[in-house]
Amino acid sequence: MSATIHCPYCNAAREAGEFDGYAPFYVNCEECSRRYIVEPVRSGVVVYRDGEAPCCSDPECRATEMAGSGQE
Secondary structure (H helix, E strand, C coil): CCEEEECCCCCCEEEECCCCCCCCEEEECCCCCCEEEEEEECCEEEEEECCCCCHHHCHHHHHHHHHHHCCC
């Protein structure tokens, strides 16, 4: 699945390639140089500003929580 994603800061469009699964990932905007989070979902993608995503949708928080629970 591929999708067009828009930066939540400057609204710059970017074509995302194929997703490996449903794991969220960071994207660095080529226009404004800010980092944001893209989370593939069944109906497309959800985009969050860095620091505004729930823990399960933030790659760094998610990795920390899963490592602490032994569910890697």
